[in-house]
Amino acid sequence: MRRDVLASSYRDEKPEVMMPVEAARSTFYDLVHVDSSRDHAVEAQALLRIVRARHPESSSVLDVACGAGEHLRHLIPHVAVAEGVAVDAPMAAAARQALPGTTIHEAELPHLDVGRTFDVVTCLHDALARFPLSGYRAVLRALARHLAPGGLMILAPIWMPDQATRRTAREALTRAEDGRTVAHMARGIPRDGAHRLERHFLVADGDSVRHVEDTRVLRAFGRREHLSALAAAGCGGDFLSVGLAGRRLLIGVRR
Known part of the structure; x- marks a missing residue:
């Protein structure tokens, strides 16, 4: 061994x-990142209900830190434009293999720039929790730059103290x-x-x-830090008490 x-x-x-670099370079990368505790189809349907209630005319979504496209595959049939962002090359390759024909960008989150805006921007795994507060605020600014006015930013799972x-x-x-x-x-x-x-x-x-x-x-940041970071990114926001994976959803709206 x-x-x-x-x-x-x-x-x-x-x-x-x-990061598990050895796993990333091996054929095990997709299995190492599987989270069997989450039902991505059910979570995607919950997201779509939120979008339809809050921004019913939405037709485009950017799923940031999309993993191997677990949520994105269930969102694609319901929107005209659906793209993903992977945070490293192996995950980008896994997402492209899982979702042939879907645009998957590869980028460091604070420097994200895909060249267009979307009606909805999501980040649905633990990627945001890995940043200190200064980095978290920088990422939210980058995400907000990809939102059309009135667009929704949906962030989960949010870790609380x-x-x-x-x-x-x-x-x-x-x-x-x-x-x-x-x-x-x-x-x-x-x-x-x-x-x-x-x-x-x-x-x-x-x-x-x-x-x-x-x-x-x-x-883990408190409510004040999350809402302040959204405000600094040019978004109003609030929490939903019922979220994904047992943790709250944070919803931002681009001003």
């Missing part, structure tokens, strides 16, 4: 995260049709007002078994 411990450091404006202080543990086993298998164990612990998430993967196929370790810090 080979053990790969992977780490990288970022300046303050970037998220503090150690009470969630960051909980200790968590989980496990999962994922198998692909081609026989690739990933065993996943994780624990989350509070640290300095944030949630330190440590994840370990055993990734196996017919050639090898590898251990990949991934650690990231998920930050």
Whole structure:
């Protein structure tokens, strides 16, 4: 068995995260990022209900930090224009493979610029929680620049301070049709007002078994910080008490 411990450091404006580089370069990338606890079809339908209620004339959506396109695949049939943004090359490749013919951009979030605006911009995974407050505010400004006037910014899942202080543990086993298998164990612990998430993967196929370790810090801001960041990005906003993955949705409206 080979053990790969992977780490990288970022300046303050970037998220503090150690990405599983070995997994990203292997054929296990799609399985490592599977979250079987979330029903993306159900979540996409919940998003569409919000959009229809708040901005019924919407016809375009940009899904930021779209992963392998899990939500985007369920949004595409309902809008005229649907595009995604991946935060690294391996995930962009996974999304393009999963959604052939769909435009998938690759960009660092604070510097996002796809050259057009949309009626709806979403960010539905943990990408925003990886930034310190200054970086979070910069990302929201970048997202707002991609919104048409009156457009909706839908952000989830939003981590709040009470969630960051909980200790968590989980496990999962994922198998692909081609026989690739990933065993996943994780624990989350509070640290300095944030949630330190440590994840370990055993990734196996017919050639090898590898251990990949991934650690990231998920930050939690209070209601005031979230709404202030939206206001600085030129958006009004409010929270929905019922959101996705057990955490609140933050809704912004471009002024």
